[in-house]
Amino acid sequence: MLDAKSGVTIADDDMNQAKCPVHAPDDHPKIRGEKIGVLLANLGTPDNYDYWSMRRYLNEFLSDRRVIDYSPWIWQPLLQLIILTKRPFSSGAAYKSIWNEEAGESPLMTITKAQTVKVKARMAQQYGNDVMVDFCMRYGNPSTKSKVRAMIDAGCRKILFFPLYPHYAGATSATANDQFFRSLMDEKWQPTTRTVPAYYEHPLYIEALAESVERSYADMDEKPDILVCSYHGVPQRYLMEGDPYHCQCQKTTRLLKERLGWEDTQITTTFQSRFGPEEWLKPYTVEEVARLAETGKKRIAVIAPAFSADCIETLEEINEEIKESFEEAGGEHFTYIPCLNDDDAHIKALCSVIDDNLKGWID
Template sequence: MAAILANNEPQIAPGKIGILLVNLGTPDAPRYWSVRTFLKEFLTDRRVIELPRLFWWPILQFFVLIFRPGRIAKQYAAIWNKETNEGPLKAITRSQAEKLAAWIGAGGLDSKSHHVARDRFFIAWAMRYRKPSIAEGITTLKEHGCSRILVVPLYPQYAAATTASVHDEVFAALKAMRWQPAVHIAPPYFDDQTYIDILATSIRSGVSRLGFVPDTILVSFHSLPKAMIAKGDPYYDQCLVTWQLLRQELGLGEDRCPVSFQSRFGARQWLQPYTVDKVKELARGGLKSLVVVAPGFAADCLETLFELGIENREIFVKNGGANYAVIPCLNDSELGMMLIHDHVAREIKGWI
């Protein structure tokens, strides 16, 4: 070994910093079998479904994976990005990675892959479920000379079913590697002042472009089973903190800016009030103009575009409401990219 070192120059170049943006995922197509494949991967994650396997597996195989894919495929078809032939969440996450690369410095898109190259950085994006996978993202960052990797789960509020699942997959990928990069996973940003300021600015801007003045702004988060919260998951508390800080920034009381939880699945008790019930209650109570915001989502997806934008609109109007609008998520807007850039910059500050 000494002879080798004496006769050869060191071959280890300074490593790049890799940044991996991660969001939940989407089916490969708005069709039955593609949706079934996505649901199977999603609903076999033990972080997502904590029921005993002997109980859950027959339900999944003989009921959920038979009857749900067809209905959900129709929902995806209603919001599908036909220009890029992919789900909106996937298209937006790609754009977020590309724009983050542009904000960080000069460079170009590697059009042969799901990654954005930089002189000092290499930026990738991944889906927790389906493609491009987290394992592909981690491997590619390492292959492109990244000795340090920042993983950024695009979930403002922590939940074991989302954020911790990203952790699991990242370290599962690393487990298969011989030489491993140093890895840091960015924390949730539910109470970050920049996040709250940008949310409030986005809401004010969105409301100003409507043709009506809302009587109420409903803040809707994705729900979770109450059993998960009872086990110590901080998600519910973090949602409430975001809601309270946002209300304060907007100068609204609970009556004009209530909170609710959407996307309940199964027969168990989930976090309440349910958004669908709250929308119905507001309409039946005489409310005529409603705006809904979803600050728990970093990008628009099935839950915001179809569930909030289509299903809940119909419920509101059917029960006596008149004016209804959903403010878009921050997505890859200038405000959204300001938030992602600020979040990333804070986490890699000690690396540069």
């Protein structure tokens, strides 16, 4: 049976396991056989790129206090009266430029579905019907709440919640976990739960990144002068307040460099997607690629290790805006190395992380 919202196949026997408990009266509610749920979570996507779809999505995203932590008394009037009257048009145009028209969805949705199908197949091969795999989005659809409810209805008495962010940040991993916990508040019978920690230094994740770089470089006649590891930015203030994101990003770059056997001059760390007036983590990717071009680095490659799937920030921002900045400054050859997406090495890494976090729950 196909779940219409997620595109993930649910085995027919999973839909017919509800039974009345032994020794219970006939009118006792039926209960499904126990299983474990693995719920993958990504950032989210608008349902379409029209004005109102974009406005609903951006309103939910930019109203999250984990994302924008300014006082609502200041921020909400600015958001509702100014930002959300203009930004849906520009963001909608950006989404339209990368939209999967055939499937009627954003690339992030297409890729997350593909990742889920592959993870589900590996989990079924290893654990049979004891583990149920699905996905949700922090913003937009399918919602975290709807997927938590579906897992509980399917008999999941334990749920492993897996935010698909290699690096922990309050504005990504934490807000995804927040939404998961809020969803549990509405449940009469809450399942036992675990959340998956950041996997920025997991050997198989580093290996998958390295293999993607090696494949890309092998196809080039002339190698890039430098590899730019562009991570999504956060305000510099967050680092000062204890968020570990910056340090984890730096470690991923170092581990990738060591795995590739490179010198420090062959790789660098930058941060993209700055929003608002305050200072964010530096160097800013859009400025750094221009500086590299001006100082003689005419061939560069850019990879985005913090994104588990290609999305608006990679397909549009990196491959269009950041590329344009590099070329306008005199750069000649710009290569974007895609995210790991549903590459088999990436799926192997994700499943290894899942296996580690299922220990004690299932053999």
